[in-house]
Amino acid sequence: MLSTEPIIALATPSGTGAIAVIRISGKGVIAVVAHFFRSVRGKRLSQQKSHTVHLGHIVDGARIVDEVLVSLFKGPHSYTGEDVVEISCHGSPYIQQQIIQLFLRNGCRSADAGEFTLRAFLNGKLDLSQAEAVADLIASDNEASHQIAMQQMRGGFSDEIKRLREELLNFASLIELELDFSEEDVVFADREQFKSLLTKIQNVLKRLIDSFSVGNVIKNGIPVAIVGEPNVGKSTLLNALLNEDRALVSEIAGTTRDTIEDEISIGGIGFRFIDTAGIRDTEDVVEGMGIRRTFEKIEKAQVVVYLIDATGFKENGASLKIEIEKIRNKYPQTHLVVVANKMDALSSEETNHLREQLPNALLLAAKKGTGVEDLQEKLLEFVNTGALRNNETIVTNARHYDALLKAVEEVEKVQSGLAEGVSGDLLAIDIRQALYHFGEITGEISSDDLLGNIFANFCIGK
Structure with a gap:
């Protein structure tokens, strides 16, 4: 090649x-x-x-x-x-x-x-891992994705994988050496030391695997669906978050009939905001299609911002609380943030009543931009940036994630084999497979097809 x-x-x-x-x-x-x-x-x-x-x-x-x-x-x-x-x-x-x-x-x-x-x-x-990071660095559009790509391009992830592979390779060599002297019943690899090494490798691999959930959202952005009834200020909130008139705003209910998406960086993390059609019963065919898309977007979102009109809470509070609970029960894996909009139009008595009924709700006035920063801070709480702050290795690449899953599976097979006292030749097979998956990440083991697929996604000139 x-x-x-x-x-x-x-x-x-x-x-x-x-x-x-x-x-x-x-x-x-x-x-x-x-x-x-x-x-x-x-x-x-x-x-x-x-x-x-x-x-x-x-x-x-x-x-x-x-x-x-x-x-x-x-x-x-x-x-x-x-x-x-x-x-x-x-x-x-x-x-x-x-x-x-x-x-x-x-x-x-x-x-x-x-x-x-x-x-x-x-x-x-x-x-190979560093080469893939070059494409990620070019595509990075926020501080967090840039930081991760830079760390990977400078060899942070590769060095960690190479260290694990080298330690495992040393023991694999001793196991293979034992096979050459099988008739003399000679033991070169200390089994207890080998067990400790496998436990260490397993822990590191699982930490890297767990980091993918953070790395994936940092790389691709966190999808946030803004939902609620018509005319509660969803488009106004989107415009306030983006600091531009991205969505059409009107006093007429049902203005937004399709989803509108845009992305911004908050605290160095990318968020993809989706302004959806207002949820209500309607006979309008086009609006109905928009509402169906709203529920499709909720299913794909990691965070749902449920917006209510604070000015109508006194009359509609009971039904709104029921709708909020329906969303929470229907999408239990999705973070739900309840936001009361148009708080600037409420009296102090009405504000206290709303606080009592919805103690966890964020209060804001989207048209004036009041309280928008509180919502941004709340959204950042859903991202575990501890590993990023500590400059730990974070996996963002689905190919690496898949290879790590396969590697930890082979390591667990070796651990089971040691516990059951299986022969060295059987242990060697599983060790070789684990080494193979380590090599897939760094490119020490690669095929022309794999390289073709990876580099086809690069831009011309890089």
Whole structure:
């Protein structure tokens, strides 16, 4: 799968900008670029040191295409481990394409998605877990997801897995050695010490597996459904949370007939807010479809914000409490936050009555933005950020999660085998399987199909 032919791609977003960066990697790329580069100081590009930048022009025959900066990174001290040249040109799409087409006609081919990072992996610059973190880092849109991706890219997760694999591999070697001397009944691996190691590995694996529930929501955002009867201020609350007029607001009940979604970062954590159609009995076909979608969104949400109109609580309080209890019973696994809106319109007596009837409800006035911060703080309570604050390893990748589940299953088989006193050859089979699943994570064991699937999700130019 390892190819050294020169590849080229735009490394910055397509479109017009101040500058654009074109990346080229592969065997002989410095000589290829040197043929079309004219330094303003008459330097020969092929004779320059690695990690240097040079001002000049890209020329096509007698025609000057653009004034550029050319950065040299000589292998193996480059991102891909090969010779890499990065051309910083002016950000005109026309100029970008002229330069790329020039090199495509002269020995380069267009890079596939993620091919630069794939080459970095194949050349030993990154392991597979670190390579996947590159894509997560590019996609990170809040502080928490950025922090996790940076830790993984710097090898935090890989180092932990490699340590476990190395310790298990040492004992596996001793078990295998015993098989060579089976006729002499020699024991090289201390069984009690081995049991302690397996317990330690099991605990670490389970901690990593448990972290996935946090890592997954940090990576993908926490879905929060805003529900309630029509005209209680759901769209106004969404706008207050987003600090923009994202949803249409009207005094007419039933304005929102479909779900509206948007994402914001609160305390470094991504939340996906879903403004839903008001829940009520209706003969309107379109509104009815919106209400059905509301219940679909509730089923998928991790948090439900049930909004009530505080001004009508005195008359409708009993029925509202019944509806709240229905939601709580129907979705027991979902966090439910009851929020009373339009509190600014209540008298002190009405406010005290509402507090008595709904002691756990958050009180706010969405139109004025009062109490919105209290709701944000409440939402953060549902995210266990302790591991993030302590800079612990957090698993965010479903492929890693699956491999960890399989690894802990094999470790438990080895533990059972030791307890039952099974022979070394049977223990060795389960140990090898556990080692295999560790290797799947870091890429020490991988297939072309697996690599193709992973790197196909990268952007072109990375």
